[in-house]
Amino acid sequence: MVNKLRELAVWLDDRLHLTALYASTAGHEVPSSAGSWFYVFGSATLLCFIIQVITGTCLAFVYVPSTNEAFTSLEYLNHAQFWGWYLRAVHYWGSNFMVFIMTLHMIQVFLFGAYKYPRELTWVSGIFLLLFTLGMAFTGQVMRFDQDAYWGLSIGASVTGRVPLIGGQLVHLLLAGPIIAGETLSRFFTLHVFILPGLIIAIVSMHLRLVLTKGINEYPKPGVPVKRSTYDAEYAEILRKEGVPFVPHAVGKDLVFAALTIVAILGCALFFGPKGPLGVPNPTLINTNPRPDFYFLSIFAALALLPDWMEVIVLFVAPAILIGLLLALPFISGTGEKSFRRRPVAVLAVIFIMLVIGTLTYMGETSPWSPRMYAWSGTPIPVNLVKKRTPLEIHGALVFQNKQCRNCHSLGNEGGMRGPALDDVATRLTADQMVRQVIQGGGNMPAYGKRLTPAEVDALVAFMRTLRPDKEPGVKPADKSLNKLPRDIARAGPPLANLER
Amino acid sequence: MTNNSGDPTRQEDKGKQNTVDPTRRNWLFAAGVALNVAAGALLAIPMIGFVFSSFVEKKDPRNWISLGHLEEFPEKMTRIATYRNPFTRPWDGQTANIPCWVRRASGNEFQIFAINCTHLGCPVRWFQESGLFMCPCHGGAFYEDGSRAAGPPPRGLFQYDHKVENGQLWVKGGEMPTLSNPV
Numbered sequence: 217m218v219n220k221l222r223e224l225a226v227w228l229d230d231r232l233h234l235t236a237l238y239a240s241t242a243g244h245e246v247p248s249s250a251g252s253w254f255y256v257f258g259s260a261t262l263l264c265f266i267i268q269v270i271t272g273t274c275l276a277f278v279y280v281p282s283t284n285e286a287f288t289s290l291e292y293l294n295h296a297q298f299w300g301w302y303l304r305a306v307h308y309w310g311s312n313f314m315v316f317i318m319t320l321h322m323i324q325v326f327l328f329g330a331y332k333y334p335r336e337l338t339w340v341s342g343i344f345l346l347l348f349t350l351g352m353a354f355t356g357q358v359m360r361f362d363q364d365a366y367w368g369l370s371i372g373a374s375v376t377g378r379v380p381l382i383g384g385q386l387v388h389l390l391l392a393g394p395i396i397a398g399e400t401l402s403r404f405f406t407l408h409v410f411i412l413p414g415l416i417i418a419i420v421s422m423h424l425r426l427v428l429t430k431g432i433n434e435y436p437k438p439g440v441p442v443k444r445s446t447y448d449a450e451y452a453e454i455l456r457k458e459g460v461p462f463v464p465h466a467v468g469k470d471l472v473f474a475a476l477t478i479v480a481i482l483g484c485a486l487f488f489g490p491k492g493p494l495g496v497p498n499p500t501l502i503n504t505n506p507r508p509d510f511y512f513l514s515i516f517a518a519l520a521l522l523p524d525w526m527e528v529i530v531l532f533v534a535p536a537i538l539i540g541l542l543l544a545l546p547f548i549s550g551t552g553e554k555s556f557r558r559r560p561v562a563v564l565a566v567i568f569i570m571l572v573i574g575t576l577t578y579m580g581e582t583s584p585w586s587p588r589m590y591a592w593s594g595t596p597i598p599v600n601l602v603k604k605r606t607p608l609e610i611h612g613a614l615v616f617q618n619k620q621c622r623n624c625h626s627l628g629n630e631g632g633m634r635g636p637a638l639d640d641v642a643t644r645l646t647a648d649q650m651v652r653q654v655i656q657g658g659g660n661m662p663a664y665g666k667r668l669t670p671a672e673v674d675a676l677v678a679f680m681r682t683l684r685p686d687k688e689p690g691v692k693p694a695d696k697s698l699n700k701l702p703r704d705i706a707r708a709g710p711p712l713a714n715l716e717r
Numbered sequence: 718m719t720n721n722s723g724d725p726t727r728q729e730d731k732g733k734q735n736t737v738d739p740t741r742r743n744w745l746f747a748a749g750v751a752l753n754v755a756a757g758a759l760l761a762i763p764m765i766g767f768v769f770s771s772f773v774e775k776k777d778p779r780n781w782i783s784l785g786h787l788e789e790f791p792e793k794m795t796r797i798a799t800y801r802n803p804f805t806r807p808w809d810g811q812t813a814n815i816p817c818w819v820r821r822a823s824g825n826e827f828q829i830f831a832i833n834c835t836h837l838g839c840p841v842r843w844f845q846e847s848g849l850f851m852c853p854c855h856g857g858a859f860y861e862d863g864s865r866a867a868g869p870p871p872r873g874l875f876q877y878d879h880k881v882e883n884g885q886l887w888v889k890g891g892e893m894p895t896l897s898n899p900v
Contacts, residue, residue, distance in 0.1 A: 284810025377895025388771030
């Protein structure tokens with residue numbers, strides 16, 4: 217019996233060449249120094265991708281990629297389909313972990329100089345994998361077809377519409393028509409489940425093949441620079457001296473980290489559940505606050521903070537330069553020191569980029585530049601600010617509230633943060649400066665001249681003159697002759713005709 | 718493949734090759750490649766046209782749609798109106814209901830603003846008391862006549878073509894306004 221089985225195994229191996237396949241892939245020799253905890257992120261990213269493919273395929277059994285039905289099918293997955301909510305959660309958290317671990321992988325490869333000779337194309341293919349993975353993240357958030365997805369598409373189309381010359385056609389290409397409609401979701405579904413995963417599988421194959429043919433990077437030693445003329449011989453020497461088969465001698469840490477990754481994804485899915493869908497994708501429901509998933513929050517934030525003239529540059533030129541630099545990196549610095557201990561600029565660059573992305577993501581999360589749309593009706597002025605005030609000042613407080621100033625200006629730390637907080641405005645602006653600011657606007661504030669009667673301006677300024685710390689006096693103009701009453705300045709200000717009420 | 722010389726069929730193959738005129742083989746190879754290029758083009762041309770039809774089709778997707786009777790829009794007020802997108806598919810569902818802001822300045826003087834902020838397309842909201850449109854995404858603000866008031870938008874709100882006919886207000890909708898297609 218045992219002999220029969222052995223014969224069968226030999227026959228199978230003869231026909232399928234399994235031993236040879238094993239020896240050239242899983243069993244290939246790697247430097248024993250590559251069996252390091254720093255080298256586990258690549259395999260973990262691939263693992264995340266496999267989880268995404270499997271859970272995504274399961275979700276596609278139920279999901280309906282039609283604008284009319286997608287939202288309902290997501291609700292069905294969440295509430296009616298057996299284990300549906302869990303698979304949606306695993307797919308969502310899997311995507312977060314994939315982007316996160318992929319970033320760690322990229323940082324590690326960069327800091328360990330693994331992109332240098334002769335692994336240039338491994339790095340280049342990795343950059344394409346980064347781009348396609350971000351493409352998956354964007355198209356994936358469209359699959360969750362809710363309000364955020366609808367307005368996310370609208371933002372995508374508006375960005376595309378800024379491309380010079382062919383912007384209009386590109387918008388049509390992106391949306392599969394002149395407007396977000398039935399075919400738009402089909403297009404993003406095709407990208408998300410056929411085109412981008414197909415490209416990722418193809419390039420991952422190339423990425424892995426390059427790892428096999430060019431060998432995994434040895435753990436870099438400070439003071440051992442890469443030279444084109446000698447590196448191949450040095451690497452062969454390393455393999456001869458301390459080479460071990462990847463399976464089983466170098467794969468242990470990958471396996472442990474892989475298991476931890478799976479447990480972390482499943483744990484997050486179990487505890488936090490799936491994301492959304494958040495609101496029906498009905499564009500007429502405009503009381504919405506569109507935000508992208510966290511991978512794109514930094515870009516979202518940058519677009520709020522940039523001056524107008526810089527936007528086209530940052531949207532199109534900067535990414536082109538950045539991607540170009542990333543692609544060119546192994547050709548610019550393909551030799552020399554590998555260890556991050558001898559590459560302070562590389563370490564600083566990573567820290568700087570991470571700080572920028574982190575800060576922008578945090579700002580995108582808090583969005584201080586967005587008006588608080590309900591502050592004027594939902595957040596009353598703190599009582600202590602209207603205690604013991606004259607009737608005129610209290611009228612001013614009402615004007616302040618009713619004219620929706622609070623949507624952008626906070627009092628007592630409540631209200632919008634678009635404009636400055638006004639708790640101590642009287643210590644910064646004189647009465648006439650306040651009048652001018654309210655009537656003419658300026659410094660990113662709209663002009664309210666047409667919306668306020670002189671009496672309202674009077675009251676408003678009287679109220680704002682009380683907004684200062686108790687023991688601090690308000691500012692007064694140095695020139696006494698300029699110290700007019702607000703109503704005089706209001707009357708002399710811009711034309712106040714066209715008052716509507 | 719080359720080290721398969723021990724394979725008997727391979728040997729036979731080689732033997733045959735010697736008897737055949739090599740120019741004929743080369744001609745067949747070239748003809749085969751050419752035929753496949755032609756056949757591939759027959760498939761590729763319609764496929765490229767299918768995917769990139771937006772670059773080919775020049776038909777205007779816009780059409781006149783009624784927003785309702787004039788009485789629904791009181792003078793000196795700005796109100797939201799919705800219409801069914803004329804560029805539509807049977808499976809569009811509620812995404813084909815498009816909102817817009819209608820301002821009746823006086824008499825038959827109307828302005829119809831797209832809902833999409835000119836900065837990045839988020840839906841702007843009207844605030845009657847302060848007379849401003851505000852955007853929830855990046856804090857763009859516009860005056861009641863649609864001109865830019867504050868924030869990052871590069872221009873005033875997009876305005877749709879409109880007309881008054883048979884006591885109704887008509888809008889020419891069907892295309893999402895962007896900076897390259899400001900309708």
